Amino acid sequence: MNEVIEGIIQAIQLIVSLDQEVLEITAKSLLISLTATLIGSLIAIPIGGFIHFKEFGGKRGLVTIIQTLYALPTVLAGLLVYLLLSRSGPFGFLGLMFTPTGMVIGQIVLIIPLMIGMTLIALSGVSQTKQDTVISLGATETQTVVTIVKEARFAILGGVILGFGRAISEVGAAMMIGGNIRGYTRVLTTAIALETSMGNLSLSIALGIILLAIAMVVTGILFLVQER
């Protein structure tokens, strides 16, 4: 128990003194996960919009698959991207294994189903009457889609923030694709896993507190968004 309390004290010291390594790992985590969230959103929101507004065969099945993939295990996402990016894989020539870019791709694969699903939920939350109102006011198809997406923007943003939360907190894909290389691909989650296994609890706890703080900020933003 003493070890834990000492760990917490040391962690606070590390944070307050703006320890270089802690700062570097935190910045890397934020950069990778924010990039993955941004690119993921640009892919997921239009796909969600397409699925919502268009009628096509197999739509229900597709939505079920997307919903199943909300719970895609992070190591499976890691494995999939590993197979694609590894030297013998189809995209091996790009040399993205064990790079931050590879980690971004892994996180995108992980969070896209969740963000598509959240976009679908957000758009179906806009009433049919509202959609009919927009159409009856003379909107073209594109104007209708843009207006309805705008109407659902806070709910869609909620989905984006959830995606970011999943990205920054996952460890499986980050470890498998990034390789946890110090100063290069080491992020909060992989660092916590490594430092804990090495018995370096104070650093683990410090990083854990930071991760938790980021999660709290994310949840806080989500709450504020939903309040609006």
Place this chain on the structure above:
Amino acid sequence: MIEFEHVVKNFGEKEVLKDTSFSIQNGEIFTFIGPSGSGKTTILRLIDMLERPTSGAISIDGINVSTLKDRDRITIRRKMSMVFQKPSPLRGSVFDNVAIGLVFRNIGRDEIQARVPEALELVGLKGYEERKAGTLSGGEMQRVAIARAISTKPDILLLDEPTANLDPASTEKIENLISALKKRFEITVVLSTHDMVQGQRLADRIAVIIDGRIGQIGTSKEIFYHPMNRAVANMVGIENIFEGVVAKNEGGLASIEVNGISIVATTPLPAGTPVVLYMRPEDITFHVKDGVKSSARNEFTGTITKVLPMGPNARLKVNAGIKLTAVITQRSYEELDLALGKDIGLAFKASAIHVVEKTA
């Protein structure tokens, strides 16, 4: 002009609109009256091309819109505006809401700045531009929805039960507005309502729609006093419906046998014709049995079998050999010292009875 020719609309297995034909002239207020679920909203949605008919043809200003491609439908739809029963505020200010139809049409900013306050003033919401649309009351939002619909200066305004969820004061404002809009802009207004009296107040012509079928189209006088069939009569509140046979007819004044009782009514139908008689409860007058003759050709004595108070009026069921329903003011009810089981004299004019030949 809006024309429906044998239009049918199915949702899945359910036939919501059955072989419907009518035409609405430019510049008239045309009202669909019918109970909930009768198909009124479907007709409005078909006119606005939010639905496609299952069969039949719909044309607007001579163009068959049922088969048009989406792109061409928008051009026609932009001549119309629809206000829905439940108004949907879009996010943003009242200004943003009223402007949106203009934005869709790529109207210039200066013109939008001019037209939005103009539309808001028309609906009595001058100065509401900066308010958040989501914070308005139901009546205010319905007026914003109307402002939003008229800001685009449509030729046809479609209003789906525009006052269904409103209090009487807001309802009156909206009804006045609809009349004023028609007078000022000579636009065609197509309105659906389940409120008979609203139909009567506003409409040039009324279509009674029952169970997906149009029962009758006519002026409010035609609909309320000369219903074509029993379903329409029931819908418009005619409770006295009797079947009989014309016994004799002298110059249009006929004696009609109903349940062994002779009723005098005006009709050109000859003796021997089986008929249905319709009479509004309001057309029956009461008097105490004092031997004084009234000017009405039909006078009976009956027993009050039921009294139903309805605000300032009372609805009476009277057995006079035939069962009659009548309306009397509470004041008269008390002055005549009426009560359940009491005998009373009642009278109605020959012209108060609408006679229709009975069809098989």
